[in-house]
Amino acid sequence: MxxxxxxxxxxxxxxxxxxxxxxxxxxxxxxxxxxxxxxxxxxxxxxxxxxxxxxxxELTAAELRVAPAELAEAAAALPAALKEALLVARENIRRFSAAPPPGSLTVNAAGAVLGTRSLPLKRVGVYIPGGRAAYPSSVLMNVVPAQAAGVAEIALATPPAGGHGHPLVLGTAYLLGVREVYCVGGAQAIAALALGTETIPAVDKVVGPGNAYVAAAKRLLFGCVGIDAVAGPSEVLILADAGAAPAVVARDLIAQAEHDAAAQALLVTTSQRLAEEVAGELEKELATLPRAELARAALASSAAYVVPDLELAVALANAWAPEHLELLLADPWAVLPRVQNAGTVFLGPYTPEALGDYIAGPSHVLPTGGTARFASPLGVEDFCKRLNFLAYGREAWRKDAPAAELLARAEGLAGHARALVGRE
Structure with missing residues (x-):
């Protein structure tokens, strides 16, 4: 009943x-x-x-992949009407997928009106880490894109340094208009934002960097809430030719290495001389660096790679897929089109990665750990969701319903098939 x-x-x-x-x-x-x-x-x-x-x-390893001949045989065995129905569906899906950005309408082959609406998420949780330093820049880079997307409610969580969070973080949040701030850190903060507590209402998505515990909590709770990414240690790869200034290269490597002992700062260069001079410059910089111990630990697991040509240098960069990629080259713009995998690319000697960290504009929340192979920087689109809609008239229904009915019956779903007919 x-x-x-x-x-x-x-x-x-x-x-x-x-x-x-x-x-x-x-x-x-x-x-x-x-x-x-x-x-x-x-x-x-x-x-x-x-x-x-x-x-x-029972399968052998050789049988795990279906042979192309078997695929072709399966396609040839499809009933003609069912094959035609599949091709109609393919055409409609392709036409919709190739339509302009959300907000516009398209029409499928049968004449049905289709569209997509882009809507901001209602409630987002932003995690701002504490630990060895305060990160007002992370407040900016996570909150401002959410506000630009139109998110109505932003809840910020940060470790209770000094009792209620670091004043730099709290003050920055206030300047941005964030009034819902919680002094909770670590995995417990992610759990509270995702699941909700008596004090902290649950959110729809959690964004922001953190340590390994924060990353693990985000991974485990994904699906309960959306997440931006599971972030790992920060990293930079500097691709430099013989014309790069050794001191500039060294400073940019150290700027990344001082983040954390697990950070990675790699140099790929076509010049043996440059690699040797950079090594000397690193020692000079470390001698007066306040966080030299951390930077030394990170540099100990980093490296400089000397390659015979720029082609291999770019191949190494694409293989490693760094969070930050600096192109300290005579003509960085000529190389940019060949870069396939990176979070953000910094072109030329006057574009240090640190500008992207603080002031340039694009978010510094970037894919790490090689995930730039498939992931993108944080942006407005991460705080939006899409809603599809479609409207069939009688004639469009008459055109598409028979093909849809065939597909439903092929899948053994009689209820679907019945719902497609008899609507006049």
Whole structure:
């Protein structure tokens, strides 16, 4: 029977709470972790064993990839009407995907009106770390894009340094118009923002940098809330030719190395002489650097790579996919089109990475740990979501419904098929 309920406000069961999500995920975590560990350790052997254990199918490693001939055979065996229905769907999806940015309308092949709306998230949590330093720049780089997107509520959490957070962080938050600030740090802050507590209402997305515990909490709670990324230690790769100034290169390496002992600062150069001179300049800079101990620890696990030509230098940069990439080259603009993987690229000797950290404009919240292969810098779009809509008239319905019905029946979903017919 259909349960019919009268209500005068949003029922509790319709309010999606993070706590129920967390309980469900916790039950699965151990089993999924075991599967991931097994694949990481055993590779193809794990896949064939798990196919046997979980799917009841015996496969060899060579059979894991379906042969192109088998794909072609499967396509040829499709009934003609079903194949045509698949191609109609493909065309409609392509046309919609190639449409202009959100806010505009498009029309599919049948004549239905389709569109996308871009909406700001309602409530966002911003985490600002404490620890060895205060980071008002992180307040700016996370809060301002959210405000530009139109986020209505911004809750900021920061460790209780001195009792209620660092004054630089608190003061910057106030200047930006943020009035909801909590003195909670670490993984517990991420959990509070994601799940909600008696004092801290839950948010829709959590952004901002943090230590390994903060990153782990964001990873575990993703799905309960959105996250910007799982950030790792900061990193820079400087790609320099023989014309680069050794002192400039050294200072830019140190600017990254002083962040944290786990930070990485790499030099890739076509000049052996430059690499040697940079090594000498590093020692000069470290002699008077207040955070020399941290910087030395980071530089100890960093390196300078001398390569025969610029082509290999760019290949190394793309392979490492750095958070920050500096092009200290005679013609950095000529190289920029060849850069595929980087968070932000800094061109020329007058564009130190530190300008991007503080003042230039683009957010300094960037993909780390090689994730620039698939991830992007934080921006306004990270604080928005898209809502699709579509409207079929009678004639458009008549054109597309038969193909959709065929696809529904091919999937064994009779209820879907019935819903597509008899609407006149």
């Amino acid at each position: 259909l349960d019919i309920r009268e209500c005068r406000e949003v029922p509790a069961e319709l309010k999606r709470g993070g706590r129920s999500f967390w309980r469900e995920q916790k039950e699965l975590a151990a089993r999924v972790t075991a599967v991931i560990d097994r694949v990481a350790q055993e590779g193809d052997a794990a896949l064939t064993a798990l196919s046997r254990e979980l799917d009841g199918v």
